[in-house]
Amino acid sequence: MQHKPATLETLQEYQESPLVSRFFCRTCGAHVFAQSKSSGRYFVASGVLVAADTPAVHSIQHWKAGDTGDGGLSAYLPGWPSTDISCRLQAPSGSPESSETGGDAMQKRPVESSDSLQGQNNLQARCHCGGIDFFITPPDASSTQAWSQWSDLLIPFNSGYADLDNKADVKWFLRQGNTKYLAGTCACASCRLHSGFPIQVWAFIPKSNIFNADGSSLTFGHGTMRQYKSSPGVYREFCDHCGATVFWHNDGRPTVIDVSAGLIRGKHARSEELLDWATGRVSFAEMAVQKDLVKLLEEGLQQYAKQH
Known part of the structure; x- marks a missing residue:
């Protein structure tokens, strides 16, 4: 989606990195949208779509599969494009913005256990x-x-x-x-x-x-x-x-x-x-x-x- 969803203000925003925000329901936690700040595009979580609005699966791409170490669930979806492509929510690799996203900010927090x-x-x-x-x-x-x-x-x-x-x-x-x-x-x-x-x-x-x-x-x-x-x-x-x-x-x-x-x-x-x-x-x-x-x-x- 290239335009801002009309219902965005009713959701909780979580900025997971400088260039990525996610929006979820405050009551049940359901994820609804994600936004790439670099492109301005909004992505829709397909689980909230009703059957009439859900497109057929024509191809499957696994984003950042290499980060999993073992492929995660991508190992169970053979025969489809599985190139370790960059996440489309992030800025393109090599762009000035990509260096600003950093890694998983949570990983930098000390673990108190x-x-x-x-x-x-x-x-x-x-x-x-x-x-x-x-x-x-x-x-x-x-x-x-x-x-x-x-x-x-x-x-x-x-x-x-x-x-x-x-x-x-x-x-x-x-x-x-x-x-x-x-x-x-x-x-x-x-x-x-x-x-x-x-x-x-x-x-x-x-x-x-x-x-x-x-x-x-x-x-x-x-x-x-x-x-x-x-x-x-x-x-x-x-x-x-x-x-x-x-x-x-x-x-x-x-x-x-x-x-x-x-x-x-x-x-x-x-x-x-x-x-x-x-x-x-x-x-x-x-x-x-x-x-x-x-x-x-x-x-x-x-x-x-x-x-x-």
Whole structure:
């Protein structure tokens, strides 16, 4: 878009760098627009578009894929242009403005965390502005005490499976001999409208393995965290400063929390030292608006699994 959206004043602006601003809903955290200051163009988060306004997928480009270390989700979308091109939100490489964008400003902020969480195999999770900062510890004895009904990621809710409530108490969220946590992709309408994007990535973590940066047990509402009740008994947290999606949880299974995997700071983007990614399907794929994109992702996930 070359013109300023009429609804911009109703959104929260977050200036992530001198030349990039993002705009998100103050109530639920959904990202709606981003603006490149160098070009003046506005970009629309496709997850907020209704089906009639959503264009078909003709090609896919992965911006700054090299920064991920492992390709991130681009590894699951083979056969499409994957050149490590510059992000279109930023100024063109080599231009005077590009040197002003700097790196991730959040990375320059000192991390204040408990000594008890340092020097271990814990992973930090942090939003872009640093207002939400917590740690995830590897699975331990407490992890096996958590319970959750089955995730649609593994057993579709429309499958007719008799034990969706997981009365057998299968610890499906623990993987690789209880050394990793399950992570995967979701295309449900609620996640799409909450984040503003057609695909949301979640890691399923027992609450006992999530700690505030000071070493205390996880506290909802800590720092810049804001809660949005997306449906009865269902809660979503986001950062009210930068708009980052943070958690999903509900009253029915309070001991397992969905953590937005993009916040986790592993060795590479997919944090595979602690996360085991589901490749069988995209959760709630049938609810997707951009069905062509989700179909490509599911095919890519399954192809990736065969090759690895």
